[in-house]
Amino acid sequence: MKNRFLVSLLRGLLLVALATPMWAAASAPTPINAGDIRIENPSRNVGLTIGDVLTRTVSVDLPPGFRIAKSALPQKGSQQQGIELVDVKLEEKSAGKGMHYTLTLRYQIFAHRTQPSVLQLPAETIAATGDKQAVTIPVPAWRFWLSPLAASTMASAKANVMPELPPAPIATQEHKLRLYACLGLLAAGVLGLLYINAERAWLPLMGGPFAQAYRRLKRLPAASTQAAYLLLHQAFNRTYGSSLFAADIPAFIAQHPRFAPLQADIEAFFQASAASLFAGRQSETENKVKADLLHLCRQLRDCERRAR
Incomplete structure (x- = not known):
């Protein structure tokens, strides 16, 4: 009886010993390559x-x-x-x-x-x-x-701060020259247009006899043809220095060569003026007369300013 019990105990222990590695293998973490x-x-x-x-x-x-x-x-x-x-x-x-x-x-x-x-x-x-x-x-x-x-050896970071590098300068000399040239051309153009078209007497060379006559002539009514002729005659007299007659036109041109391109127009003006003022004849309408006198006076003004 006692031997049979010992045999059963040994058989159980053997089965437990054989099962332990299998259980351990089943419960152990699966390795990863x-x-x-x-x-x-x-x-x-x-x-x-x-x-x-x-x-x-x-x-x-x-x-x-x-x-x-x-x-x-x-x-x-x-x-x-x-x-x-x-x-x-x-x-x-x-x-x-x-x-x-x-x-x-x-x-x-x-x-x-x-x-x-x-x-x-x-x-x-x-x-x-x-x-x-x-x-x-x-x-x-x-x-x-x-x-x-x-670094730990630095006594003060502020004392060792390096200044930032300044930005690289841009070469502007060439651009300045171009800017000055453009400004000069612009100023010259503005002055040129001003002297050609301006009518202000206070401007240099703007207060000549023909410039003043042109300003006054524009304000005259179209019916005042005799007054318009007289305004131009006064401008000729002031420019010549004395009364200017038709016979004196060559001397006037010699004295003021800048009016030479308009000599034929000046002679035609004196003929029309004599016919209107002394003979009372006028072949054109009043509006046409004023427009022709304004055109001639403006040409004389431009010559006076040496703009022609």
Whole structure:
């Protein structure tokens, strides 16, 4: 009886011993091949300063039935050694029978050092579950050099501030010359138009006898033909220095050569004036007479100003 009990006990212990490795294998985390995990760290690990943002990417292919839960990811806002996890982004897509995950972790440096120091992005562990089993995806720490914004030997940053570079000067001499030339041409053109068309007596060379006669002649009514003839005669007399008659026209032209282009018109004026003032004959209408006298007076004024 006692031997039979011992045999049964030994048989039970043997069965438990044989079953233990199978249960352990069933409950142990399923391993992931190293080739299924790809970790991409920041491109540089020197010259980093406070405020810089570092990005690391973890890509992993999981076997069928396994998923990464968002609750198993590193917590946004966690800090370690002055480095804060500011963003966590998980993307997933089908890859054959399994799933492909891409995890993006963005860290920002808030640590302050007065001399170059070695810091590290913390090691992370990501858990994936499926079929009551679990796998872990290790993300090792990544070390880098943190550079200070100012050397610790500086007594005062303000005393060592360098002035900003002044903007490069623009060569303006050529543009100035062009501007002055254009302004000169503009002034000359305005003055030329002013002296040709202006009728103000106070302007230089604007108060000559024929200029004054032209201004007064424009204000005369068309019926005042005799007064219009007299105005022109007075302008001729003032210009000549004495009374000017038809016989004196060559002498007038010799004295004032600038009126030479109008000699024939002046002679025609004296003939028309004699016929109107002394003979009382007028072959043209009053309006036509005034228009002809205005035209002649203006030509004489232009010659007076040497504008012709």
